[in-house]
Amino acid sequence: MTVPTSGSVPGSTPGSGRPPRTTAPGSDGLRAHAQLGEPISADVFAERHIGPDAEERAKMLAACGFGSLEELVAAAVPGGIRADSPLDLRPAVTEGQALAELRELAGRNRLMVSMIGMGYADTVTPPVIRRNVLENPAWYTAYTPYQPEISQGRLEALVNFQTMVGDLTGLPVAGASLLDEATAAAEAMTLLRRSNRKSTSARFVVDVDCLPQTVAVVTTRAEALGITVDVADLSTGLPDGEFFGVLVQYPGVSGALRDHRGLIEDAHERGAQVAVAADLLACAVVRPPGEIGADVAVGSAQRFGVPMMYGGPHAGYMAVRKGLERNLPGRLVGVSVDAAGRPAYRLALQTREQHIRREKATSNICTAQVLLAVIAGMYAVYHGADGLREIAARIHRSAAVLAAGLRAGGVEVVHEAYFDTVLARVPGRAAEVVTAARERGVNLRLADADHVGIACDEATTPDHLAAVWAAFGAGSYDVGDVPDLDARTSDAVPADLVRTSAFCTHPVFERHRSETSMLRYLRGLADDDFALDRGMIPLGSCTMKLNPTAAMEPISWPEFAGIHPFAPIEDAQGYLTLIRQLEDWLARATGYFAVSLQPNAGSQGELAGLLAIRAYHRSRGEGERDVCLIPSSAHGTNAASAVLAGMRVVVVAATEDGTVDLADLRSKLGTHHDRVAAIMVTYPSTHGVYEEDITELADLVHDAGGQVYVDGANLNALLGLARLGEFGGDVSHLNLHKTFCIPHGGGGPGVGPVAVREHLAPYLPNHPLRPEAGPATGVGPVSAAPFGSAGILPISWAYVAMMGEPGLRLATESAVLAANYVATRLAPHYNVLYTGRHNLVAHECVIDLRPLAKEAGVSVDDVAKRLIDYGFHAPTMSFPVAGTFMVEPTESENLAELDRFCAAMIAIRGEIGRVASGEWPAGDNPLVNAPHTVEMLAGEWDHPYTRDEAAYPMPSLRRRKYWSPVRRIDQAYGDRNLVCVCPPPDAFAE
Template identity: 50%
Template structure:
């Protein structure tokens, strides 16, 4: 027997599920003789790439991790005292292993289907409750992207609520973190909002101001009492946003008790690693009266159809892009996974534990301040929590050099240096810091009586700002203190949620594909997770190599000149791309170019993002086949040629079709002076076969949490980097703290210079292990899997749109509208799918009354067949309703989903069997996933909006 010494396992074969035999069978079902023939019938010849992707050869999983270990070693993990909104943490092992590293949590989808998402909904409700309690506000959302963008959302909410239309000034305290101010500048410009930066103690508040924002504790670490400032503002009709350090609020009086209207910040300190900038869950809390203006998602309490306690996303229009061009926010991705971690951190430590952590941090900071004072240093902050500020003068360079020698980083701003302590700081760490400062003064630590200084440590807060109110009184924060209890609690919630661990999630437009373990492993390596985003550039060589390679690879894949990796969500990538286009026009003197043409089929974030970028939206019609009406586009482009800014187009279309007129469409826009912005939501149908630049786009964002394998995490994290043509490179986002600026960069769109940097490693791993050929094959199989489902289902469900050869791209729309005539809604199909063990495809988008199905390349034929069998069986159930065999009200669809409690109850009052309800096909028993609640009652929940954890007794009272 001859032995193959050159064998190397290919990651591609692990990622792409169908084997050779299944591929042949699927091609036969589709009706083509080969994969090449299918692609020829699907992707227009004029846009197909002529050459394969020029990427490095694919690496095996083993080799990639070994090579990455070397790259990781180029990151120097110094002890960070930089602060500025980012702090080292101790991630409880039970949370890291069972949530952050657990696919049962990180492969879940956004909880639109509440009945199979009760676990993460409860975890997010815990997060909201934590935020409400600590901030002293009345209502909170279920997380935002980062602190800076949360502050920008607050500014916009204040602006939209203003009563004086002439009020255009937003006051920003000079002590707000610089990265936040940077984002406020970006977001304010298109609306003509004037940012006025100054000292809150000296500013004259006027009727021309609609809002103000301060930091608590301040960016320099000082603690100010803002109560008078808040009162004076309210007298002028000025609403106040307060950016807080969440951990400090266990000791400090919360802003809700002294006049804040909105409180924002990041929950990163609650057990979420720095990760060189993210992902971290920001929060937004406000007053009850503003709940319908609040951006982001809200989790609320309701009941199911049996009157039992249930949760769901409240006020479904929280995702403000549903308002399209009327939106003031385009939020689509939250940071659910990280919010869940933060809420679990609070549950694990409880109010007493959190307070002890805060007291220890504050105590060590007081000790450090006292010791440095004894050494003769000038400490500026009279009151502080964890940060002291020193005027070093001529000693700055010496201190800096000695700090580097001891592998510690401080925050330097001119001759001022600030030092921020955190949960990981020990007494030994403080002594090292004292030694550094003593040595520069020619002294030693023995010149100080540390024991005496320790015994004299007292709180450094103004007496009126010492917190007296209670917080986190709910049982969920006072029960799970032992690891065993916490483990069981986490697992009990996980068991209520359907994820990719259970079955395929065939969501159109959302690309729920394999998140390979090897891609995920490096995220929690200390060399990546413990890096501060503002660490000196010479300490982050590993990250820089990954960013450079990812930039080059994504540029090759898109055909563009360069990427910005900063946007940390897809909708934020849209916004960033439009702001780059805006800057380009303005730099050329075309200030008047502000019209965005957007097809009627576009995802709601498109017009929302355009509105946020200050553009006027003109809708372009689609024809009966779902394609852009080229004649209508041409008429409107020529009509607005003098003020045309851009076209926003999704390709393949939102309808799942490769429109053959796309090159002509792009040319029409260019001929009329506009730019083409391409939404990259459907990039999974293009990689390696075509590219945005080949098609004619100028800008495109990529959903790395779709096409490039970053997991959805129950609704976030995400990353939405943008690629641009050569003429737009100089306008890519910059940053005020870390110099990544191009010649004419727009201000930052995210708090950290490279967004949620730690999860970029996932996409880096995916591309490195797939290689160019593997990526192209993934695209081919995404198209094959979709057309296989289409072939199997189109006799049962009309497929709404297809290309000229009858092919769909990577997704299709199943038309369910005709069923409504005899009482079956598309929602009924979605809920009934749960009984078969599946999450529903995308419901009623982009066409009401339809299902949009996208299987991805990661699903094997037998899983596709299970899904198709379920859909065909449901069609038979619909037919029984249609022909009168089944009751129009009391049938399996209308009563779905069926819980175990319902199926095993003593009484059964339905005309169909328990077997039909719970095990409608033979395979279901082996794969059975039980929804934990029956169909949720959205109307009840919106009528009685409860968005934090009330006492358990109250649920029973509400249900009576």
């Protein structure tokens, strides 16, 4: 049995997703209610995922004036875009069946001892962190902390991460995480270029000993920006000529640990700045980048308790010297004060889109890897400086003992100084040694025909060392010799590179050594936050839908979590099958020819799609096509990605109803006809409506020789009803963290696959270390790992498998119904700014609060903060129009929660009326003072409204209520007084 097509089955109520009960229980036995081999209604996944049941949907449809979902969809969605054939997906399966199939796929992955290195290491995730962060919906269902008052827990966790990174790298300011090490290095390259006042060169020098995937991603990003990447052996010094920046690996991919101080001094003297890609755990025992003169440090926090997960997701990091903090890409968490003068955390320097400024963009990063950064930061909190030092020292001792055994067995070890990776020279025997190690259950790195790399990590044991010795033929040494070798072997870190400075000295890194203390700390932080486990998060443009537990479970399984991204492909057959199936399902669902899962965020999917368009034009001898047309209402990442793809942004106007102004489009196409590369358009539009003219828009651009990029951010309003690739799109990126249920995790992870029509397929991303990742003619990698954040792909795989085509379509129809229901309920009280056909919206609606500012002096911020008192996260604020709310209820919320939200908004409208009438002063009322904390309510009270009106504006709140831990936060104060590390404990004292 599958979920019924279009929400109906023969004999059921129209719009119902549940089979009707035809007889009373027991009237004719159990046969009518439980057929063997068929899932019962409660086992049909869509029945659990979609919030409103058949009866609730009928009520909602009646409120909107429709008798069925089919009628609503026919009225809302233009017939010209409707798909005329099904998605051709396989039938839906139950949760149990999906998990069983995933178990089988996981079983096809071969768990080996990974000693490959190359920036990925096995690690031990403390169970208290795995269970209470990675597997805890209080953490993984949270959203980006744009409402800081209700995000204090994850913000504090990110400040811990920033402090850890800054301390370990020896640099004063670190960001809240980037996507991975390779893209962090690419961001460092552009940061060094724009901040360098001494050099006008476009040349960037990269050490040959950098991670090969980093070199490849940096090269991909540089080519589009007109930057020349010069890969050189810097072991003997810098090359001749001028350059604006340098990137070195510390230690190198070969394992070599070099003192880069002289090289950095030379670069500075020649007007260049230097980025150091540093092993963060090595920095616990090795002199940090900041102490050797680095301007920027980048890298990965993966080995801080985050499994390898076949390449991701992992928290990349960036730290900078003083003076560069305002050039940091991505997010930076800072400390400010609330209305009571108490310390409080918030995103600093307007980092929601700090560098995403259309044609002036310097980065397209609008996300982070928050969930993974939280895990990494908590790993440091749990272990503390002493624990990190001990782990790092043990890893180094493993490498030193390994090298000693190899030398004693007659094997040449290339480098005298190293941290965790030993490079062995075995002329002509490297492949033989690697094969011999595999036979003993260990994967080594085949560096070339003569060299083998062996990397030690937190999970390395004496048995692993003995297996490696045996593989090299140094068999006279075995596990019993390890203690003796350890006692006789010196460290391989030179004395002048040994770290002597302190790190992680803040008390937070000393307080939580016991599991009890750590458990309570994590619980306390989660209690400070508002996530989907507490209530609806009605964020328009962001799709905060349910993250199904069954889909989340597999990501912790060792067979998925423990695979190295560069393990032999035969070790990842389960992953490869899952990836190919998901690619196929996404292509079918969108009407495209091919899909790449490599981009590890929507922004990287945008970049990959635009690079494909650029390469396509060049292949046709039309390299002059460099204009990207972007509607004025588009999200900032669209323009930022176009700039990073080497294109010029030309803005197309929007009409009063929010649609693309076709007259202005024709004008711009005429002006730039021979140079038009593409248009980027979101569908349904950024204003939350199905535009009637999308096919005409696509025809106009195609006639001008351009390509149509349809931003897939709003795919959840189309899935099962229309296909992007069939109504004009040439390429789209898809947000798996929105439509396909990968969690937002407090602001990341995400996956942004790129889907293309056949003529663009040759230009999808590829990877130099994994031919299976993309076409040989591809544009290069956009992520460090061949398949991006592969470790969370089982989530979307499970979602599609369990929903099936009818379930996906019913989810879309239910999302459209929910948005129109909310718009209908709120229309008598607020102006719904944009509507489409028959005055309907798509999956979200824009509520105009600007008239209320004129009427009562109440701002959109005031309403957002007051919603906290009612137990809600605010909708998206001031996007796409300043002074508005964009509301997206999603299909996951049931009618009771939708009604609770509508009741809160209606009640707030009544409160605004009391301000407008003068009953409450404009400067002292529940809205401007919101949110109200327990401390505020328990203190002296001299406000013109009662404590009850402040705390319990709806009776239901007396039974269960979320309390904001802080009052309204002063954003400007935090920017004027930038503090981005853990504040001293006395800051929180009375």
